[in-house]
Amino acid sequence: MADKQENVTRRKFLRDGLWGGCLAGAGAVAGLSVARNNRDNLVWQIDPYKCIACGNCATYCVLEDSAVKCVQAYAMCGYCDLCTGYLVPEPKALDTAAENALCPTGAIKRTYIEDPYYEYTIDEALCNGCAKCVKGCMVFGNGSLYLQVRHDRCKNCNECAIAAACPSQAFKRVPADQPYLLKGMDRKE
């Protein structure tokens, strides 16, 4: 009988020890997290210099309408009349006719500024992030059109579905207080 009593106490002792160990383990994880935390959330962003404009951003986002949109670095843009981001190769005319437009959703607006310059602006509501214009601008132009994750749309998934499908590993986690990797920032005075 005394033996059994002792047995029960030993089991309880082991149980309590294990319990304490688990609690300490949870505490250690919490401690490590606080030590490694940067006090801010991390968000996904595209490194525009790694992006190869493959078009995956348009289709792999968990949102029906991708959170990745094209943006324009105006300070880098050449304001060309023959814009290879706006016009299809060998256009019939340098105008706003749909047959000449490269963008499948008509999201780029071409506005006359002064001879011979035209401003190109992205209508984000129409842009689907397919990067056709980005490729056109990157290969033949200044590369002022590029893709960015738009944080008013992004759900900030724990693992970004586009990042998992990105062939050039251009997606990375950036601190939420500097959520954009903008081109041409270095060129501004």
Add this chain to the structure above:
Amino acid sequence: MNPFVHIAAFLTVLLAAGAETQGEIRFPPPEFETGYQFPETTTPAPQAVWREYLDAGVLVFALLLASHLVFVRRSRRAAFVLMIAALLYFGFVRDGCICPIGAIQNVTLTVFDSSYAIPIAAAVFFVVPLVFTLFCGRVFCGAVCPLGAIQDAVLIHPVTVPRWLESGLRLLAYAYLGAAVLFAATGSAFIICRYDPFVGFFRMGGNWNILLVGVCLLLIGLFIGRPYCRFLCPYGVILRNLSRLSKRRVTITPSECIQCRLCENACPFGAIREPTGDWPEGEYKIAKRRLALFLVLLPILPAGGAWGGYASRGQLARVNPRVRTAERVYLEETGQVEGTTDVSDAFRATGQTTQVLYADATEIRDRFGVGGALLGGFVGLIAGGKLVVLSVRRRRTEYEADPASCLACARCYRACPKEHERIKKNKEAAARHR
């Protein structure tokens, strides 16, 4: 129209065909005469960080409330309302991200990658339900987890799953946990998030194949209570083992068990263990022999698993994008395939040498050798342990909720006549007091 622009464009086309460099200014930005100002590129801010703290606060509050409702109020109805509220908030309002199940990977990456800074919400979501489980059992699973809630809400006609089958299927969850840790530790992928079957419903969109898996799980869940929680959830297996140690447990009866057998089928998740008698005479000998065999198998299974895991390091490593790139580039360089893909084009655009790429891939593959062996050994050990545990008979004198399987959903309370007695007495006492 300026002919210069045309000529320049033409020249650039020729140049670009030869050497394609990014970020080069081919056309100098114009100097405007009309006073045109460059518009700013808009930068809409991400969700404010206080939302994360709010989520963590809601989680703690929901867990406190769940513990109170299950252990003090002993009310299934109230716990159900809380569960639906949690489903709506963590699921449909907050889009099911971040959740503790996925946070396993953030924590793993924090441990293995010193450059990764874990968001505080992810750490809170991982740790807090663990701590609650050590005190109050799996109240998180029962009433707070949105993935559990969506399955619980569709359960209409529970079917009993045999214990051996349930235990065997749960091996999937252990393997899933091990694989998730392996892929997160190597910085390859967050597979729990990638294959989350229900987050697509919360976001109202996503990968169709995974949504289909979610639909299938919900269809199974009409008859088999919470299939994802019981057979797949990697966080669930952590909680179930912590729950064995928990200070407070669900007791079916509020006073003493009268062995009326009314609660026998009350649990749709097979967590109620019936009292056991002694082994029937003939069976005892067979059971003893079986146990001896399983004890011999106990070291063999992990060893076999470790060997299998090590042998499949090549396949496992292919989840890593760097390794995939290296394999594709290798095939192209050695002329085994024709043409290039986006992946190999992207690699060549970086200007890195193939030696660096191959060295990286080899290093990652080596890490998968160690990790794969550990993963296989872990799964083998669990499998062996399960065989042993299934062939041991514990002595029980009353109907009990198995603390590991019990999700603290409070369903079984109403099955106990003693509970009805308690409720009635409470009501009478309240009436007298009035």
